[in-house]
Amino acid sequence: MERRRVKGGILAAIGFVLSPLSWWNDLVVNLPLAYAFGVAVSLISRSWFLPGVVAGYWLTNVAGFVLLHKGAVDAVSAEPRPYTARRFAKDFAISVGYTALVVLLVWFGFLTVPDGLLAALGR
Numbered sequence: 001m002e003r004r005r006v007k008g009g010i011l012a013a014i015g016f017v018l019s020p021l022s023w024w025n026d027l028v029v030n031l032p033l034a035y036a037f038g039v040a041v042s043l044i045s046r047s048w049f050l051p052g053v054v055a056g057y058w059l060t061n062v063a064g065f066v067l068l069h070k071g072a073v074d075a076v077s078a079e080p081r082p083y084t085a086r087r088f089a090k091d092f093a094i095s096v097g098y099t100a101l102v103v104l105l106v107w108f109g110f111l112t113v114p115d116g117l118l119a120a121l122g123r
Helices: 003-018 025-042 046-076 085-107 115-120
Strands: none
Touching: 003 025, 003 046, 025 046, 025 085, 046 085
């Protein structure tokens, strides 16, 4: 088996786990990663929690779509094809839609900064 195809399969699998294409991934993978990113940036400033969650969520979704697309193309095509700006724009737009949902979760208080953690760190 060709090395590029194996690498493509691995990238596609990682991309699928990070992308919002499965019913479980947001709850199990992306949301915890975005939350951790939000908590990390809230250590600098508590008001950065929401932007940090949003940025973390965008990063995981966009990275997932990019890896999934690039990996799948490499795994199944005979020749490597470039990841185009048009495909990236589509992946980004889908990620923005999912991110709007996460913003609503933070806005309405379903996700918050963990006060115990921040108190332990003197914030």
